[in-house]
Amino acid sequence: MDVDISNYVALSAVMFFIGVAGVIVRRNPLIVLMAIELMLNAANLALVAFSRAWVNNAGHIFVFLVITVAAAEAAIGLAIVVAVFRRAKNVDVDEVARLHG
């Protein structure tokens, strides 16, 4: 495939900012976590594209690390959602403001 690497970077940027928009706009914490996954995957796409451009698989190793971090983040984020839901039967990122300064 003879696609210039800047196309992949532009696509990655668009996907990243769809994730940013999801984090800012949505109130459901589950969808906020999914938007964070979108942002991590956009970064993965850019890493794989650059790794392909320089024929160097250090980027692949970094994507492996990012996938691990995403798994840990999803597990802890969902645990926090479950813990908050146990205390207050209403999960809304605007309503959970007890630590609000």
Add this chain to the structure above:
Amino acid sequence: MILFYVLAVALIASAVFTISQKSPVYSVVGLLANFLVLAAFFVTLDAEFLGVIQIVVYSGAILMLFVFVIALLSSGIGPFAEGPNRLPRVLVPALLTVLIAFGFVAYGALHAPMGALPVHTPTSTLGPVGSANVFGSVGDFGAALFTTQLLPFEVTAFILMVAVIGVVLIAGDAVPQTTRGRHGVRRKRRTVKEREPIVKAGRS
């Protein structure tokens, strides 16, 4: 080239579908489509092992976790109360933030010396499966992971251990129907009225 644009449109469409759905279950379906398209991108970029890992770990493990939590929270009363639509209030700051940040990234992407990169053209696109000489294959990835990139691999193990301990600490305890105290001391089962009242976490 056509494949790139078809996949790119599918990627953007599934991402927009993910963040625009009202029900989290539909969002999970959109995210699944997004991950599958991204795995196809990885395969076209000669990262076949990462494409497989993308499907197995993301679609198999992380999305299953989301589905289980949605099922857990939706089993009783409806957990996500229909509040007032706050989108008009946050629309302008959200759009400003996204546009300014996107402007920075687009500026960097347009002014980087992209054309000078030595784009790799594989001589044999279909090497033997698992051969260590083919870029992005399992053998190539594994050889790098266990020799030159050993430190990230061990950091990965540490991150997973921290995640396991954190999840057990955050969500493993405090089941309301427990008959056992926090430190294993057996205590009398309390009736419903004696339990501590559920405090609503509102702004107060």
